[in-house]
Amino acid sequence: MDYVKSVFEQVKKRNANEPEFHQAVEEVFESLRPVFQKHPEFEHAGLLERIVEPERQILFRVPWTDDRGKVHVNRGFRIQFNSAIGPYKGGLRFHPSVYIGIIKFLGFEQIFKNSLTGLMMGGAKGGSDFDPKGKSDGEIMRFCQAFMGELYRHIGADTDVPAGDIGVGGREVGYMYGQWKKLTTLFNGVLTGKGLDFGGSLVRTEATGYGCVYFTEEMLKDRKTSMEGKTVVISGSGNVAIYAHQKATQLGGKVVAMSDSNGFIYDKNGINLETVKQLKEVERKRIKEYVGKHSGAQYTEGCAKIWTVPCEVALPCATQNELDEESAGVLIKNGCIAVAEGANMPSTPEAVKLFLKNKVSFGPGKAANAGGVATSGLEMAQDSQRLNWSFEETDKKLHSIMVNIHKSAKEAAEEYGTPGNLVNGANIAGFMKVARAMMAQGVV
Ligand code: NDP
Numbered sequence: 001m002d003y004v005k006s007v008f009e010q011v012k013k014r015n016a017n018e019p020e021f022h023q024a025v026e027e028v029f030e031s032l033r034p035v036f037q038k039h040p041e042f043e044h045a046g047l048l049e050r051i052v053e054p055e056r057q058i059l060f061r062v063p064w065t066d067d068r069g070k071v072h073v074n075r076g077f078r079i080q081f082n083s084a085i086g087p088y089k090g091g092l093r094f095h096p097s098v099y100i101g102i103i104k105f106l107g108f109e110q111i112f113k114n115s116l117t118g119l120m121m122g123g124a125k126g127g128s129d130f131d132p133k134g135k136s137d138g139e140i141m142r143f144c145q146a147f148m149g150e151l152y153r154h155i156g157a158d159t160d161v162p163a164g165d166i167g168v169g170g171r172e173v174g175y176m177y178g179q180w181k182k183l184t185t186l187f188n189g190v191l192t193g194k195g196l197d198f199g200g201s202l203v204r205t206e207a208t209g210y211g212c213v214y215f216t217e218e219m220l221k222d223r224k225t226s227m228e229g230k231t232v233v234i235s236g237s238g239n240v241a242i243y244a245h246q247k248a249t250q251l252g253g254k255v256v257a258m259s260d261s262n263g264f265i266y267d268k269n270g271i272n273l274e275t276v277k278q279l280k281e282v283e284r285k286r287i288k289e290y291v292g293k294h295s296g297a298q299y300t301e302g303c304a305k306i307w308t309v310p311c312e313v314a315l316p317c318a319t320q321n322e323l324d325e326e327s328a329g330v331l332i333k334n335g336c337i338a339v340a341e342g343a344n345m346p347s348t349p350e351a352v353k354l355f356l357k358n359k360v361s362f363g364p365g366k367a368a369n370a371g372g373v374a375t376s377g378l379e380m381a382q383d384s385q386r387l388n389w390s391f392e393e394t395d396k397k398l399h400s401i402m403v404n405i406h407k408s409a410k411e412a413a414e415e416y417g418t419p420g421n422l423v424n425g426a427n428i429a430g431f432m433k434v435a436r437a438m439m440a441q442g443v444v
């Protein structure tokens with residue numbers, strides 16, 4: 001059995017019943033095969049065995065009280081995966097589907113994504129199986145305080161810097177920061193995605209969606225075209241989806257469909273973003289309410305069918321494995337030429353294969369959605385300097401980071417013999433920096 005395969009078998013055995021983690025590892029390993037052929041010293045140093053084993057995994061009880069005085073217990077997670085190139089960095093996800101396998105897949109992806117940004121950030125992820133849906137502000141606050149009541153022991157501006165992800169936005173980061181500050185009596189950049197009044201960065205809210213579209217523009221440039229005049233479908237209607245819509249529209253695209261976990265809306269005139277923002281960011285309601293406000297729009301129950309809406313550009317921005325082989329086939333048949341993953345691992349491995357085989361420009365999540373964490377890195381830099389940069393300056397930096405990520409992935413794909421395959425390119429480019437750092441730092 002070859003080295004890559006034998007380590008993967010070990011990963012499956014040691015991490016049984018964690019299919020999302022296996023999926024993320026398998027994809028990276030497949031891309032890295034040629035790297036290990038070229039660098040036998042990596043095998044000797046046990047790089048793969050080390051990189052799939054988190055440096056530290058923290059699991060904790062989160063007891064909190066609802067508005068009626070009833071006590072609930074959730075489970076909290078923080079996985080500090082790899083610190084070879086910087087302090088641990090990665091978001092927190094609050095969603096009932098969260099378990100150790102989800103946090104592990106996300107933490108593993110984060111190692112390579114953070115490396116691709118070119119900034120000094122290691123990989124981590126955390127979260128809880130807490131469901132924020134239908135909870136009052138007071139309940140959200142008490143949960144966030146309880147969660148931080150344990151997490152604060154393990155994080156720090158120079159050790160581990162969490163941020164948002166699904167179910168964790170500005171409101172939750174604010175409550176967690178307040179509790180962290182109270183417990184430690186410190187004030188620094190220990191969390192990113194903070195409010196602008198207390199150390200947050202301009203553009204962080206928009207960053208993942210904007211970055212995903214900047215990445216798409218680079219892929220379209222390679223096809224001698226641009227976003228101008230393109231029909232776009234975006235799954236999800238959360239933070240990433242909303243700002244992907246905003247940037248795609250600014251660049252001349254028309255977004256005709258968006259979704260939430262219940263279903264999707266279609267508006268042939270282009271989805272009105274102000275209505276979506278009001279519904280999702282302010283009122284925290286369901287996307288189906290959109291059709292009551294725009295007469296030409298239609299709502300369809302079931303979110304997976306969104307990929308049957310014809311488009312040239314598809315941006316999956318909701319969750320893992322939301323776009324399968326069948327949906328990929330329909331997208332291709334309908335003339336889709338570019339797919340960029342705003343979400344983490346939204347396309348199944350079979351869907352990815354089909355896109356690559358049919359020469360659809362495909363931007364994998366760890367490259368295409370790296371704008372969020374990159375801007376978190378910019379927030380950390382501003383916090384350390386005790387300075388705030390302007391929107392324009394920060395957006396310019398984000399744009400140049402996304403252009404560079406596309407370039408490094410494209411060049412690595414060419415260097416290792418699979419031109420145009422940005423999955424291989426992103427995995428290899430992200431891995432190489434971490435591998436060099438691990439080699440230089442010895443067996444630790
Ligand atoms: P939000 O919580 O703001 O929005 C999530 C959106 O996805 C909602 O529309 C939600 O619908 C939908 N969704 C969530 N879970 C499911 C599910 N199981 N099935 C179908 N739809 C679902 O999260 P974000 O926008 O921040 O995150 C979206 C994706 O982007 C995630 O994969 C995240 O990991 C990734 N990402 C986020 C970054 C960030 O900076 N926020 C950075 C990089 C990647 P509903 O409201 O019905 O639950």
Ligand code: 2IT
Binds near residue numbers: 164
């Ligand atoms: O998946 C991701 O990159 C994020 N949720 C953002 C992480 C961060 O630290 O900003």
